[in-house]
Amino acid sequence: MDEQRQPATIGDSAPVIEPGYTFGTVTDKISSIVLTRPTSNGWFLGFGIAFLLTMMMLFAVGYLFVRGVGIWGVTIPIGWGFAIVNFVWWIGIGHAGTLISAILLLLRQSWRNSINRFAEAMTLFAVSAAGLFPLIHVGRPWLAYWLFPYPNTMKVWPQFRSPLVWDVFAVSTYATISLLFWFIGLVPDLATLRDRSTNRAAQIIYGMLALGWRGSARHWHRYETAYLLLAGLATPLVLSVHTVVSFDFAVAIVPGWHTTIFPPYFVAGAIYSGFAMVLMLAIPIRKFYGLEDFITERHLQNSAKVMLATGLIVAYGYAIEGFMGWYSGNRYDAFLLWNRLHGPYAFWYWALLACNIFVPQVLWIRKLRTSPTALFLISGVILVGMWLERFIIVVVSLHRDFLTSSWGMYYPTRWDWMTFIGTIGMFLAAMFLFVRILPMISIFEMRTLLPEAEVKE
Amino acid sequence: MKRTPVYGMMAEFDSAQHLVDAAHRTHEAGYLKIDAYSPFPVEGLAEAIGFHKNSVPLVVLIGGLLGGLSGYALQYWISVVSYPINVGGKPYHSWPAFIVVTFEMTILFGGISAVFGMLALNGLPMPYHPVFNVPRFAFATKDRFFLIVFSTDPKYSPSETRRFLEGLAPRSISEVPS
Numbered sequence: 001m002d003e004q005r006q007p008a009t010i011g012d013s014a015p016v017i018e019p020g021y022t023f024g025t026v027t028d029k030i031s032s033i034v035l036t037r038p039t040s041n042g043w044f045l046g047f048g049i050a051f052l053l054t055m056m057m058l059f060a061v062g063y064l065f066v067r068g069v070g071i072w073g074v075t076i077p078i079g080w081g082f083a084i085v086n087f088v089w090w091i092g093i094g095h096a097g098t099l100i101s102a103i104l105l106l107l108r109q110s111w112r113n114s115i116n117r118f119a120e121a122m123t124l125f126a127v128s129a130a131g132l133f134p135l136i137h138v139g140r141p142w143l144a145y146w147l148f149p150y151p152n153t154m155k156v157w158p159q160f161r162s163p164l165v166w167d168v169f170a171v172s173t174y175a176t177i178s179l180l181f182w183f184i185g186l187v188p189d190l191a192t193l194r195d196r197s198t199n200r201a202a203q204i205i206y207g208m209l210a211l212g213w214r215g216s217a218r219h220w221h222r223y224e225t226a227y228l229l230l231a232g233l234a235t236p237l238v239l240s241v242h243t244v245v246s247f248d249f250a251v252a253i254v255p256g257w258h259t260t261i262f263p264p265y266f267v268a269g270a271i272y273s274g275f276a277m278v279l280m281l282a283i284p285i286r287k288f289y290g291l292e293d294f295i296t297e298r299h300l301q302n303s304a305k306v307m308l309a310t311g312l313i314v315a316y317g318y319a320i321e322g323f324m325g326w327y328s329g330n331r332y333d334a335f336l337l338w339n340r341l342h343g344p345y346a347f348w349y350w351a352l353l354a355c356n357i358f359v360p361q362v363l364w365i366r367k368l369r370t371s372p373t374a375l376f377l378i379s380g381v382i383l384v385g386m387w388l389e390r391f392i393i394v395v396v397s398l399h400r401d402f403l404t405s406s407w408g409m410y411y412p413t414r415w416d417w418m419t420f421i422g423t424i425g426m427f428l429a430a431m432f433l434f435v436r437i438l439p440m441i442s443i444f445e446m447r448t449l450l451p452e453a454e455v456k457e
Numbered sequence: 458m459k460r461t462p463v464y465g466m467m468a469e470f471d472s473a474q475h476l477v478d479a480a481h482r483t484h485e486a487g488y489l490k491i492d493a494y495s496p497f498p499v500e501g502l503a504e505a506i507g508f509h510k511n512s513v514p515l516v517v518l519i520g521g522l523l524g525g526l527s528g529y530a531l532q533y534w535i536s537v538v539s540y541p542i543n544v545g546g547k548p549y550h551s552w553p554a555f556i557v558v559t560f561e562m563t564i565l566f567g568g569i570s571a572v573f574g575m576l577a578l579n580g581l582p583m584p585y586h587p588v589f590n591v592p593r594f595a596f597a598t599k600d601r602f603f604l605i606v607f608s609t610d611p612k613y614s615p616s617e618t619r620r621f622l623e624g625l626a627p628r629s630i631s632e633v634p635s
Binding site for chain 1: 473474477494495496498499500502503531535539540542544561564567578581594598
């Protein structure tokens with residue numbers, strides 16, 4: 001990969017990897033987290049809490065299967081509620097992982113090498129959490145396979161003019177490609193773990209997963225080509241996924257949904273929330289596992305800059321929504337704007353503007369961009385803000401549409417909250433397991449960043 | 458590959474630069490059946506051992522085209538032939554609506570062919586391989602670089618090849634049992 005040949009420092013910014021490391025020490029430092037480091041009490045505590053939350057989610061979902069979606073707060077006119085809010089939020093979070101692993105690879109941003117592995121894992125787990133919601137929202141999840149075109153005795157087929165069917169294809173393709181991208185990136189590192197581990201069971205398991213990788217020059221050559229092509233395919237894919245998610249809204253004629261700004265504004269929002277999640281994971285991980293030499297100030301700064309840029313695109317989206325409410329001359333659009341600012345959910349709209357537009361502007365200050373604590377807190381605010389954005393889009397547009405007689409209110413129930421918080425637990429539990437049993441930083445890509453990897457012809 | 462008691466002669470090097478230079482010299486010395494092993498992709502190494510033909514892009518192109526065509530064909534057949542439904546007066550063959558799924562299927566098939574095509578061309582998974590018989594080879598996934606001359610090479614001779622490899626100043630040399 002040529003992009004890794006560029007010097008580790010550019011200008012005066014912090015290095016991508018602190019000096020003084022060799023192939024051996026990089027390998028040992030990352031693989032020892034998995035192979036030799038004792039599992040800390042903190043890990044057990046964190047995993048335990050996340051696991052309990054997962055159990056809570058399974059309980060809520062189990063009860064849902066028994067009683068039906070009536071236990072949720074969804075009623076007509078608000079038929080979409082938390083399930084769709086959470087679906088859009090989670091799938092958006094996943095986007096940063098693919099952006100880091102694919103788009104930054106194509107743009108030759110070598111700093112991605114130390115965060116791409118766990119960002120991809122984050123994508124995978126976020127997409128799993130996202131995929132759960134439409135499945136349990138369909139009411140009869142045991143028939144969810146009806147979404148796919150398969151020959152059946154009922155002689156019916158999906159309706160391909162519907163964005164909801166496009167979404168099935170977009171999200172399942174995204175999940176598949178993310179899994180392949182992540183696994184194929186892991187193979188050489190699994191071979192490292194196979195050769196480094198002293199435990200027989202670990203040798204066999206890592207050995208099976210490594211597929212017999214031996215680092216042959218022919219293999220590397222095809223591997224790099226395949227990886228680059230996969231990145232090239234994943235780049236338009238990731239942009240398409242949230243575009244298609246936005247079509248779920250934009251193709252409908254509901255005020256506030258039927259707008260052409262949605263695709264770019266959804267994609268920017270997705271990357272915005274995704275980077276916030278990357279930072280919320282990277283900051284504690286680098287601290288607890290002592291990885292400050294690999295995930296440096298440079299990574300934090302760059303992620304903060306991406307958040308600042310995408311946050312401004314999102315702000316532009318809000319501005320255009322407001323402008324179109326006035327400029328379109330459509331009284332329903334104008335009412336929607338008024339209703340957002342003054343209606344029953346006005347507090348949450350203002351909270352959304354504060355979280356997504358006003359607070360993140362402090363990232364213009366360099367000192368805050370390099371402070372892990374500040375970034376952690378700002379990322380948390382952004383994640384809340386982006387969740388509120390999806391809540392406003394789904395609920396405020398639906399609750400008061402064209403006829404006053406069909407107006408209503410949406411009140412989430414405890415089952416809604418248990419399912420939502422439970423998926424956060426599931427996501428975190430998966431992340432805890434991931435950092436414990438797989439190398440969370442790509443070891444072979446870190447080796448290529450070292451000056452000794454340089455070869456002159 | 459013909460089964461012989463010896464799989465080849467392997468030399469171990471300390472740096473990527475050293476390996477690339479050694480691979481160049483071995484190839485220039487007329488050894489054709491050689492391979493090199495490194496813990497990360499080394500630029501120019503594949504060329505140094507005389508490997509130029511890479512069919513992965515072709516596999517991905519074919520996979521992507523097949524995916525796109527089958528995606529479009531599926532939608533056309535369903536919406537026009539098998540299950541035509543009039544939705545808001547739109548034509549049965551409403552191609553703009555079919556683009557999204559066609560696109561996603563192109564990416565899906567392209568991506569799957571990239572991964573599985575690469576693995577198939579590399580002959581993976583292959584849990585057992587003779588090179589793993591060399592104990593030092595465990596460092597090929599950490600910080601050591603290896604060059605092997607296969608015993609099937611017409612120029613291969615246990616003594617001559619060992620002498621040649623010693624001339625490349627490796628860290629160690631070992632015969633790889635088959």
